[in-house]
Amino acid sequence: MRRRLLTGVTAAMAAGLLAGPVAAADLTVEVAGVAGESGQVRVDLYADAETFREPEQALHRDAVPAREGTATFAFEDLEPGRYAVIAYHDEDGDGGMDRFLGMIPTEPWGLSNNIQVSGPPAFDDAAFDLPASGTVVTIRLND
Numbered sequence: 001m002r003r004r005l006l007t008g009v010t011a012a013m014a015a016g017l018l019a020g021p022v023a024a025a026d027l028t029v030e031v032a033g034v035a036g037e038s039g040q041v042r043v044d045l046y047a048d049a050e051t052f053r054e055p056e057q058a059l060h061r062d063a064v065p066a067r068e069g070t071a072t073f074a075f076e077d078l079e080p081g082r083y084a085v086i087a088y089h090d091e092d093g094d095g096g097m098d099r100f101l102g103m104i105p106t107e108p109w110g111l112s113n114n115i116q117v118s119g120p121p122a123f124d125d126a127a128f129d130l131p132a133s134g135t136v137v138t139i140r141l142n143d
Contacts, residue, residue: 024077026134031071031087033141035108039093040064041071043139044086049123052084055096059083063090084126085112087139108141116142 031041044058051057062073066089088097088109098106111117111126128137 023080023132025080025130025132027075027078027083027130028134028136029073029075029085029087029112030136030138031073031089031110031141032069032138033108033110033143034066034069034071034089035141035143036089036091037066037068039066039089039091041066042088042090042097043073045075046084046086046123047081052123052126053086053120066091078130080130080132082127083112083130084123084128085137085139086121086126087111087141089141105142108143110139110141112137112139114138114140 027045029043029045031043034041040063042061042063044055045060046052047059051059055061060075062075064071064073086109088105088107090097091107092098097109100106111121112128113126115121115125117125128135
């Protein structure tokens with residue numbers, strides 16, 4: 001009985017060693033075109049289409065005080081994979097993107113891949129691959 005237990009423990013330890021460490025990637029998001037110093041620059045990071053455009057379901061959210069020029073965000077220890085980012089200049093600092101008629105953004109905003117859309121953006125259009133080596137994504141805010 002004791003021998004079986006030791007064999008099981010040894011096998012479990014070996015399996016853990018063979019699995020190796022989980023790769024972790026770093027993502028830097030640069031938000032260019034910040035005009036003015038009111039409010040905050042915000043980014044929402046998404047990992048799937050189901051939660052895309054739902055801020056409260058973003059994988060990560062971050063905000064920094066607005067400064068003229070470029071705002072930089074760092075996301076560390078992410079799993080390599082597909083991600084999309086929505087960035088916006090929350091000029092009034094209310095914590096959300098203001099919209100006309102609840103649909104059309106009235107504050108400067110942008111998407112990863114710098115896609116231009118005339119309707120709701122799709123995850124697949126904004127998605128990019130994050131390799132294990134990490135990457136830098138630059139988003140230009142729309143005026």
